[in-house]
Amino acid sequence: MARPYTITIVEDIPQASTVQNLVEGRSGRVMDEPSRVRVYATRETVDVTLGFVFGREEILPAGSVTNISTVIGSLPSRQDDLITETFGDTGNEIIIQGVNADAAAARELHLLIDVTAVDDIMG
Secondary structure: OOOOEEEEEEEEEOOOEEEOOOOOOOOOOEOOOOEEEEEEEEEOOOOEEEEEEEOOEEEEEEEEOOEEOOOOOOOOOOOOOEEEEEEEOOOOEEEEEEEEOOOOOOEEEEEEEEEEEHHHHHO
16 A cells, blocks of 8 residues: 655746656556546646546546636635546556647746555555
């Protein structure tokens, strides 16, 4: 049984571009055991969208929207900004794509990703 953990990301997505995996290279992105994953997200403007793949399953299609928070560097609220909850198995990887359609400026995507082992939920 691993301890629950959170991956926190506040990422500037370059103007008119796509970041294929905002979670790439971060500790905890691959499940060590069967786990529940909750993703909370906000974005700086309407120009920013995301997609979420977990293991081999597309949970949120590319272009999905979230609440807007114009506060630079802010984090999503666990009370208001849950966009999805799913369960995965050992070895499943969290992949979150970020898209910024604004041709004039980089824009932020804000993420909290909570990971809890299924044994901790059921036990």
